[in-house]
Amino acid sequence: MIIASSDQVSRATLFKRFPVPRNFGIARDSRIGPGKRWPAPAGAIRTKSFEIYRYDPDTPENPRVDTFEVDLDDSGPMVLDALIWIKNKVDPTLTFRRSCREGVCGSCAMNMDGTNWLACTRFISDLSTPATIYPLTNMRIIKDLVPDQTHLFAQYEMIQPWLQSETPDPEGERLQSSAERSRLDGYYECILCFCCTSGCPSHWWNGDRFLGPAALLQAERWLADSRDEATEERLDLLEDPFRLYRCHTILNCTRTCPKGLNPGKAIAEIKKLVVERRS
Amino acid sequence: MEHRNTQSPLARAIGLGSAKEGSGHWWAERVSAIALVPLTLWLAAALIAHTGSSHAAFIAWLKTPYVTALMILLLIAAFHHTALGLQVVIEDYLHTWKKFTAMIAVRLGCVALAVVGIIATLQIAFAG
Ligand code: SF4
Ligand code: SF4
Ligand code: FES
Numbered sequence: 001m002i003i004a005s006s007d008q009v010s011r012a013t014l015f016k017r018f019p020v021p022r023n024f025g026i027a028r029d030s031r032i033g034p035g036k037r038w039p040a041p042a043g044a045i046r047t048k049s050f051e052i053y054r055y056d057p058d059t060p061e062n063p064r065v066d067t068f069e070v071d072l073d074d075s076g077p078m079v080l081d082a083l084i085w086i087k088n089k090v091d092p093t094l095t096f097r098r099s100c101r102e103g104v105c106g107s108c109a110m111n112m113d114g115t116n117w118l119a120c121t122r123f124i125s126d127l128s129t130p131a132t133i134y135p136l137t138n139m140r141i142i143k144d145l146v147p148d149q150t151h152l153f154a155q156y157e158m159i160q161p162w163l164q165s166e167t168p169d170p171e172g173e174r175l176q177s178s179a180e181r182s183r184l185d186g187y188y189e190c191i192l193c194f195c196c197t198s199g200c201p202s203h204w205w206n207g208d209r210f211l212g213p214a215a216l217l218q219a220e221r222w223l224a225d226s227r228d229e230a231t232e233e234r235l236d237l238l239e240d241p242f243r244l245y246r247c248h249t250i251l252n253c254t255r256t257c258p259k260g261l262n263p264g265k266a267i268a269e270i271k272k273l274v275v276e277r278r279s
Numbered sequence: 280m281e282h283r284n285t286q287s288p289l290a291r292a293i294g295l296g297s298a299k300e301g302s303g304h305w306w307a308e309r310v311s312a313i314a315l316v317p318l319t320l321w322l323a324a325a326l327i328a329h330t331g332s333s334h335a336a337f338i339a340w341l342k343t344p345y346v347t348a349l350m351i352l353l354l355i356a357a358f359h360h361t362a363l364g365l366q367v368v369i370e371d372y373l374h375t376w377k378k379f380t381a382m383i384a385v386r387l388g389c390v391a392l393a394v395v396g397i398i399a400t401l402q403i404a405f406a407g
Contacts, residue, residue, distance in 0.1 A: 154288035205371055209294055240297040241370060245305055248367070274302040 033062045038090050040069035048072055049130040050082060052094070055141050063141070066091075067130065079127065080108050080119040083145075096145040103258065106193035109136055110145050116195035118258045136198035138207065152194050155211050159219040159237070164230035180226035187221035187266060189259050190214065196253035196263050202246040209242035213253035213263035216244065220266040223273060231273075239274050304363060311360035318353040338403060347404040351397050358393035362386055 023031040035054060040047040047069045055063040068086050075085035080098055087094045097107040101120045108119040111134040113127050124131070139147035165174075197203050197212035211219070219238055222228050238244045244267070253263040284291065325346075329337055340346055365385045373381055 150288045151292060154292035157289055158292050202371070208291075236299055237297050239299055239301050241301040241304070243297060245301045245367075246371070248371075271302075271305060275306055278302060279306075 029062060031062055033064045035064035035066035038066060038068045038086075040071050041074075041089065044069070044071035044073070046072040048082075048124065050086070051130045051132045052083075052086075052145070053134045054094075054144050056093070057143055065132075070124075072124065075124075077123055077125070078120055079112055079122045079124055079131070079133070082124055083119060083133070094145075095143045104191060106191035109193035109195045109198070109258070110134065111136060111198075116199045116256045116258075118193060118195070121258060136194060138198055138204050147198075149194060151207070152197055152212065152214065155215045156192065156218060159211065159215050159222070160230070160234070161218050161222060163222070163225065163228055164233075165227065166229050174227045176226055183224045183226070184221060186261055187217060187224060190217055190221070190261055191259060192218075193258060195256050195258055199252045199256045200247075201250055201252060202248060206242060206246050209240075210246035211238075211243050213247070213267065216247070216270060217261065217263040217266040220270050223270065235270075235274055235277060238270060244270060244274070304366070308360065308363045308367075311356050311363065314352070314356040315360055318349065318356055321349060322353060341400070341403050344404075347400055350400045354393050354396040354400070358389045358396075362389035365389075 026032075032053070035051075050068045050070055051065050052068060053063060054066050068090060070082045070085060071089075074089070075081045078101075080101055083094065083096055084098075087096075096110070096119070098120065099105040099107045101108075103118050103121040106118070109116060110119055111132075112119065112122055113132055116136060119133075133145065135141055135145045135147045139149060139152075142148050163174075192214060194212075194214050196217075197207075197214045200210075200213055202210050203212040216238075219234060223231055223234055228234075247264070247267045249264055249268065251264040254261075254265070257263060325340075329340065332340075341350065362385060366382060369378055369381045369385065
């Protein structure tokens, strides 16, 4: 299947999860134990069950998966609405990040039915029953659905995501033609939710050194900016077998980006620039 | 986090810094792949064309100068591409000393196999 963007939910999924036992190859203290069942409130008519990953750092217990029955007539239509409903009506300790509830802040990224996406832009009706809700993969979990993104933001900081220019500041704005401005399309929309980096197999194996799709898409965003004068340093910083070339164009990133962007293509553009400047 | 690390997150992300190389490898991978497309097709077609022909006829074919040349080019492209490709697999999945050991073994192995193949081809070409 040729991947253009991730705007739609895949029509057919062969396996909801890879067919190995749930705790296969998992470190002892990360193994998922049996969770609690939280029944729907009395009188609820249309309900749906959600299996949600829980981890409480304040107890010595292992993570678990709780099952919540959500009253669909009392909750909004999005997965984030269901989570807020659970927090308000059933279990106030359920912990997750959210802010804008309209897909622009990137806080509510999580793994729903095996796919990374934003909880606030995913319809509950898109998910199977029971719906499985996990935090983003490949990160240390702080609590429940909240992963530690320190390293990802450090990698983002490393690509120097700001305009760099030696030319003295102009009187007014730095001008850009509309053609130059349009070269930022497909990059400036990135909300740094890290759905892509969390889903990238190369970042699973070598995330300590590989920058991952989110940081690399941002790197390309500054390379593509006509006002920036640091292209040379930027390319020096990126050209590295691990930082850049661990990307093997598997395109999991493009498949999962909830903003419909194409980090895989952005990375290919960087690779092209690096070859271009030496030949 | 397995052990306490007092480095800042940025220092950890920077690590040893950029190698400032990698494009050579990437480019060589594409170029050798492009060379391999016609060469492998040619070899496959030639082998199919020779099904049923005698050993002597095959040797005579291999002695033709252009066949010898293409054969050697194929050996160089194939083993160069193999070495580059296996290096990527090793870098992906092996770490610490295992990575360096495997890398050396693959490099030397590919050079050795290419040399053996080329000498065999030349010997057939120039033997009486
Ligand atoms: S295309 Fe590259 S960055 Fe995207 S998922 Fe694949 S390896 Fe990761
Ligand atoms: S490229 Fe898409 S998935 Fe990746 S961080 Fe940006 S918005 Fe999120
Ligand atoms: S809450 Fe802001 S992106 Fe979902």
